[in-house]
Amino acid sequence: MSLRSPLSRRALVLAAAVALTAPAAVAQAAENPYERGPAPTTSSIEASRGPFATSQTTVSSLSASGFGGGTIYYPTSTAEGTFGAVAISPGYTAAQSSISWLGPRLASQGFVVFTIDTNSRYDQPSSRGDQLLAALDYLTTRSSVRSRVDPDRLGVMGHSMGGGGALEATKDRPALQASIPLTAWNTTKTWSSVTTPTLIIGAENDSVASVTTHSERFYTGLPSTLDKAYLELEGASHYAPNTSNTTIAKYSISWLKRFIDDDTRYEQFLCPAPRGAAISEYRDTCPHS
Incomplete structure (x- = not known):
């Protein structure tokens, strides 16, 4: 093996x-x-930039296959070896610019990050899931930074219908290492076949994809034996993931590090369950396997 x-x-x-x-x-x-970077601290994962200098490159929709192009953010140094990678989809009617802040923020912590545009701004979650997987395939086989990416260490994220797409992608490709749906929307509520560690991030005042009908149900619809967590942002709206958000970044970094890189140095930020003024509710299946 x-x-x-x-x-x-x-x-x-x-x-x-x-x-x-x-x-x-x-x-x-x-x-x-697979550890990358120095030992983490609360201040290091809350910082707007991590220890890695980053660059970025644009992928034209003309050269993309199965998705609408996007932007790849990546650490400039390869001294520590290859990196895990994550593809991120925007929500309904939105462009990659709506989630672009996550690109350099995650890349500077030691990931290759691909924020994508979708084929149509009206694509539904199932299509967005397929496009996230197509983007990862492009990233690992055709992109100019493919030699920097470990193709066995991949994850997905997405906002709104893009978050619903992240759930679809994990259902369709069990080999993914991590998934983070952000204020996700999907008509499917049960995800009993998912085997990918999943962090659901919901927003307390979400009037588009309310936590009671979406994020909370996604969490409970995942297998009870799965490494999973549910984080609800205090007083936040559906659009919280569209602007720089320290809480989203802090726990996304921790989740991606813990499960894409198997970096147990980040377990301290996830178990025991985090608390704070920015979090209205947190559920988990600690300790992680």
């Missing part, structure tokens, strides 16, 4: 964890070769 498969990588983490007598540097390297 390849060391990059989800099961073997997690087994590697657990096996190395018992080697407490080994020198610190050797133990860290053996524990998880």
Whole structure:
């Protein structure tokens, strides 16, 4: 079995964890070769930029296949090796500009990030899910930064119908390592076949995709045995993910690090359940497997 498969990588983490007598540097390297960047702190994951300098490149809709083009944000240095990657879809009638703030913010923490435009601004969640997967395929096989991406360490995110698309993508491609639907909208509420660790982020005052009919039901509709969490933003609207938001960034970074990179240094920010003035409710299945 390849060391990059989800099961073997997690087994590697657990096996190395018992080697407490080994020198610190050797133990860290053996524990998880996918760690990127220095040990995290609350201030480092709340910062508007992480430790990696970033660049970006535009993907024309003419060269894209199965999605509407977009922008790739990536760490400029390859000294630490390849990076995990995440594709992000905007919501109904929106363009990638509505979620572009996530690009450099996540990339600077050690990810390749692809914010996409959809084929039509009116595409429904199922189509957006297919387009997220098409974007990841493009990123790993055809993009100018494909050599920087580990094709076995991928995730999806999305806002509104794009968040519904993220759920669709995880249903269709179980090999994905992480999913983060943001104030998601989808007519399907039960996701019993999903095996991808999923962080649902809802907004308390969402009048478009209310948490009672969408985000909360998505969370409960995921398998009880799944690594999953539900974070509800205090006093926030449906459009909270469209502007820079420290709470969204902080826990998205932690989730992506924990499950795309198997970086258990970020577990401290997820378990025990986080609390704070910006969070009206948090549910989880801690401890994570």
